[in-house]
Amino acid sequence: xxxxxxxxxxxxxxxxxxxxxxxxxxxxxxxxxxxxxxxxxxxxxxxxxxxxxxxxxxxxxxxxxxxxxxxxxxxxxxxxxxxxxxxxxxxxxxxxxxxxxxxxxxxxxxxxxxxxxxxxxxxxxxxxxxxxxxxxxxxxxxxxxxxxxxxxxxxxxxx
Numbered sequence: 001x002x003x004x005x006x007x008x009x010x011x012x013x014x015x016x017x018x019x020x021x022x023x024x025x026x027x028x029x030x031x032x033x034x035x036x037x038x039x040x041x042x043x044x045x046x047x048x049x050x051x052x053x054x055x056x057x058x059x060x061x062x063x064x065x066x067x068x069x070x071x072x073x074x075x076x077x078x079x080x081x082x083x084x085x086x087x088x089x090x091x092x093x094x095x096x097x098x099x100x101x102x103x104x105x106x107x108x109x110x111x112x113x114x115x116x117x118x119x120x121x122x123x124x125x126x127x128x129x130x131x132x133x134x135x136x137x138x139x140x141x142x143x144x145x146x147x148x149x150x151x152x153x154x155x156x157x158x159x
Contacts, residue, residue: 011054014079014086017106018057020128021077022048027136029063029153031071034140036094042070046155055079088113088124123147132157 025046033039048059056078063071072093079086080103088102102115102124110127123139133156139147 008053009081012079012081014084015055018077018079018086019050020131021057021059021126021134022050024158025134025155026158027153027155029151030149031063031065031151032149034150037070040065042153044153044155045158086111086113088115090115090122090124122150129154 027044029042042065044063059075061073074091076089102113104113113124120142137152138150141147
């Protein structure tokens, strides 16, 4: 058993790149009108940690609107050593489960991940602004050509 630990895979630099999103964050968000809700401003608390021997970023978010919990998410980010793309397994309080993870890569300072489902396509863009803040947007497209904002936010490290 001890020998297995010595030869176990180690996180690569690509896995370590996800560490920028680890921590406790507070966010100011804009929810855009959609078939799911009327839209408007929101705030969120984001708690993210590197876990499982450094291979995963696990992120939990609680969004508040009008003093009430309005949306909750659980995201698991990793880097796939086989296809060399980042993956996001996303679950939320709307109750839909992902048929497959969102997939993508870094484009400059932004991690861009796209997933498809029978309901259409979602694009998640997480962009580092500086060491203590990042922006995020979730966009929807029925055909992966024109993208409409569903949620945008700016998050700052909680102190």
